[in-house]
Amino acid sequence: MSPESQLNDREKLILRAVVHSYITTAEPVGSRTIVKRFQLDLSPATVRNTMADLEETGFLKQLHTSSGRVPTDLGYRYYVDYLMRVQELTLSERQRIERELSEKLNDVDDLMRQTSHLLALVTHQTGIVEAPAPESAEVRRIDLIPVSDNRAAVLIADSLGRVRTTLVALEEPIPAMELTRLSGFLNDELAGIPTSGLTMSLRAHMQEWLYEQRRLAEQALRVLDLLPAGRPEPLFLEGTAQLMEQPEFNDMAKAREVLGLLDERERLVELLRAGVTRAESGAHSSVVIGLEAAEMGHEDISVVTSPYRVQGKAVGRLGVLGPRRMPYPRLTSVVDYTAAMLSRLLDRLTG
Amino acid sequence: MSPESQLNDREKLILRAVVHSYITTAEPVGSRTIVKRFQLDLSPATVRNTMADLEETGFLKQLHTSSGRVPTDLGYRYYVDYLMRVQELTLSERQRIERELSEKLNDVDDLMRQTSHLLALVTHQTGIVEAPAPESAEVRRIDLIPVSDNRAAVLIADSLGRVRTTLVALEEPIPAMELTRLSGFLNDELAGIPTSGLTMSLRAHMQEWLYEQRRLAEQALRVLDLLPAGRPEPLFLEGTAQLMEQPEFNDMAKAREVLGLLDERERLVELLRAGVTRAESGAHSSVVIGLEAAEMGHEDISVVTSPYRVQGKAVGRLGVLGPRRMPYPRLTSVVDYTAAMLSRLLDRLTG
DNA sequence: TGTTAGCACTCCATGATGTCGAGTGCTAAC
């Protein structure tokens, strides 16, 4: 029996109505409300019966006897997987996203930041964009530039069009000419390797280099050994204040919990990626709902994420984070469209 | 009559006690409480009389008849200016600050970020560090580095030891040799000018250059004209979640207000600088209390800030932001000490 | 004259009580 056929048509109808109503009003929904709001050709009593069934099977729950019903995680899940009709973005919304992102077409980091900003703005949730995984970016160029007697800048340009500069302190001054030769040497040797593997590659090549180009290699190693070993992947996050407007956060305890979570970047990265294992990581958005993420101690939040690609290869994820009660039909659209747009712009930047 | 002598000794004693008590408990303070807590050699009745006087002169207020007293902005102001005994940091606290900051001694940006983090951690408020004003940093070096056929990285190293890299798109490829010559030319011409004046300087030198070194200058201008015109000054801010632990933010409306403020970087910069005009911008911290900042629509927050220096010249400010009810004696110490430490480390970095 | 004890009063916080309305489950009728 496929999971979809767990429910008959009427049950599907009612479940969809309950979720829909709750998502928009944040109020527990009763049988009367539902027939009026959706002009069902059923009496409240019938709806009540069906709702009782749905409660028994675990799709709905009551906060207390004689209160209206609220979707459970299972209910949301069924809704997201089988019931919800994706809400297409209007032309003007699509244009807005395209316009605001195209503005930042100079710099990959700016583009990511703007994307998270836009996600927050459009969805009224918190927008999150994970920077491309370092494995997906290759070193295009390495340059050593002297900036003072005892300091040099190491400039690394990668295949995504990003440029990172790191300062290294030199034990003894290296003449500019020498640095230029070093740069040339490093460029020849290191171009094309993934940025994540820089330090490892250095070690791997060491023997070889030392044998062939002793003096140059020794100096290069000495300088590059000073590179900080892989900073944490940046995460672009915006819209905390927006998020707090949601009525669920009138409860300050919940608000504090989420604010705390947003301060811990590492856990956010986990959350972003949590959806991947769950969904079949297809072309489209994945949704992690409430309790499903409870292992991380936050049972009241959901995330909708989607991968973005460079040259067809998924290199990172973006999405929105908000309370469990989210307008999923709209959010999946927004997130998918934004991911597609970001992919397109990145391709243009790197092409 | 000096402002200090507005109050007689007993009034000073009582005011100090009220502020002190309120700061630590967040509860309105009554006459009984005060005599017990501070073991005053006075009866509650006497204290009551004095408190009534202080209320009349505007240093204290009641939330309602027969509630305890709470300091007004004026009360806090008097306390901060004349009554509070600066609470020296313990040796271990000073060492902690020194240790955690010294770790990040490689990179000015890291250092600033770490400073804001530390401020938040130590004070349980939000830590804010403003990046050095661009006028205070001179261009040390400019380099143009080709990163692809149609893009070049412009690397600008400044006198504070920072390195900024910006990408510019080239209309037509420029050979590497040519870029090197351009770099040399720009270095000769632009080294030593304030980074804030780059674009202006470019325009100012244009005539001159075009006359003397026509080809080089034309190309240089064409490339550098693409530099984004001065990004907003970065602000390093941390500890929002910490701040929300304060009891005043149990009121979600206030919490939202502050969260909104923290999202608006420009207004924060204003707030940070607001103290400067008020205090005589001496060596030490300045305090902006509650209503004093109300022009900006946030009457419930205070900021304690202090300037930090490079080579003896104030180049930026750092501080903490929190509810009006703050432990000022401790915060001024922390902020001052942190500013001094940051100044020292910056000097070492740039020296 | 300044300080204190005493006392009546005020007001908030807390908890108990009652009412209203939205919603339910169940039963019986259609």
Place this chain on the structure above:
DNA sequence: GTTAGCACTCGACATCATGGAGTGCTAACA
């Protein structure tokens, strides 16, 4: 299988009483 009717439940909200912390005022005291 569906619906109408009805008794019931529970939260939200208002009302009310109580206790405690605190005040202002007055009169007595050193």
